[in-house]
Amino acid sequence: MNRPLFIFVAALILGAGIFAGSYFGARHVCVASAGRSTDDLAWLRDEFHLSPADMTRIRQLHEGYMPQCMQMCARIAAKKHEVEAALGRGTNVTAEARKKLAELGELRAQCQAQMLQHFITVSQAMPAEQGQRYLSEMKRLTLGTHEELEQSMSADHDHGIH
Amino acid sequence: MNPEDPKLRNLLREARVSPSLPPRFQENVWRRIEDAETAAKEGPGWLNTLVFLVLRPRFACATAVILILAGAVFGAHAGSKVVKQDAEARYIASVAPSTLR
Numbered sequence: 387m388n389r390p391l392f393i394f395v396a397a398l399i400l401g402a403g404i405f406a407g408s409y410f411g412a413r414h415v416c417v418a419s420a421g422r423s424t425d426d427l428a429w430l431r432d433e434f435h436l437s438p439a440d441m442t443r444i445r446q447l448h449e450g451y452m453p454q455c456m457q458m459c460a461r462i463a464a465k466k467h468e469v470e471a472a473l474g475r476g477t478n479v480t481a482e483a484r485k486k487l488a489e490l491g492e493l494r495a496q497c498q499a500q501m502l503q504h505f506i507t508v509s510q511a512m513p514a515e516q517g518q519r520y521l522s523e524m525k526r527l528t529l530g531t532h533e534e535l536e537q538s539m540s541a542d543h544d545h546g547i548h
Numbered sequence: 549m550n551p552e553d554p555k556l557r558n559l560l561r562e563a564r565v566s567p568s569l570p571p572r573f574q575e576n577v578w579r580r581i582e583d584a585e586t587a588a589k590e591g592p593g594w595l596n597t598l599v600f601l602v603l604r605p606r607f608a609c610a611t612a613v614i615l616i617l618a619g620a621v622f623g624a625h626a627g628s629k630v631v632k633q634d635a636e637a638r639y640i641a642s643v644a645p646s647t648l649r
Contacts, residue, residue: 390599397602401615408619409626416627426642429635448643455643501644527636528644 434516443511451504458497465490501528 427448431441469490472483479487505524509517550556570576601607 390595393599393603394595397599397608401611404612405615405619408616409623412620412623413627413630414623416624417630420627420631426639429632429639432632432635451643504643524643527640 430520434512434520436512436516440512444508447504447508447511454500455497455504458493458500462490462493462497465493498529 427441427445430436430444436444465486469483469486472480472486502525505521505528509521509524511517512520602611
């Protein structure tokens with residue numbers, strides 16, 4: 387390699403190194419200085435620019451919702467065990483297993499409805515515009531993955547048919 | 549005076565002064581040939597100009613400062629994004645059980 391080209395490539399590598407070092411250093415410092423917040427609601431406050439009064443109301447709603455959520459989670463976990471037991475090691479889906487699967491689905495639907503109701507209640511405790519944004523964001527984050535999965539499955543079916 | 553006179557011709561030939569070569573003449577000739585070949589190999593003019601520019605201390609320092617600042621700005625932006633995503637995930641995990649998502 388001739389000398390000017392070598393110097394040019396070395397300068398480029400050095401420049402990239404300086405940029406990368408600075409980038410990752412700043413990123414690390416930023417993440418480390420923010421630390422791991424112990425407040426589950428910190429994101430709400432920052433993202434939706436909520437006042438202390440809004441946060442107090444929302445914290446009360448959140449704390450009221452958590453026991454219901456945990457209770458529902460425990461019921462779903464118990465029902466999943468029942469489904470596993472009903473399925474056992476058999477190769478057929480028995481009537482009992484179908485019944486348990488339907489009950490599990492029903493519980494999940496109840497849990498989802500309860501969760502959505504909580505999101506609606508929280509959105510009403512926010513300023514109107516922020517509340518709308520919060521609700522649509524929560525729907526996207528909690529229901530969006532289901533929709534994506536269903537869409538990908540229907541796309542696969544269509545692909546199979548054609 | 550007859551220019552065809554062999555004696556005269558011999559005398560004139562002997563009297564001609566042949567200049568002595570400067571010291572290290574041959575070595576200098578070869579060096580200049582090598583320099584010319586190296587210059588031809590050293591690539592296009594724009595690259596030489598660019599390298600000359602890059603190697604100037606003032607330009608090199610300014611470039612380093614710009615790269616450090618740009619890296620810090622983009623890094624801080626990426627870091628704040630990571631912090632925000634972590635906080636969002638924390639809230640979602642607290643209100644939406646993973647069995648529903």
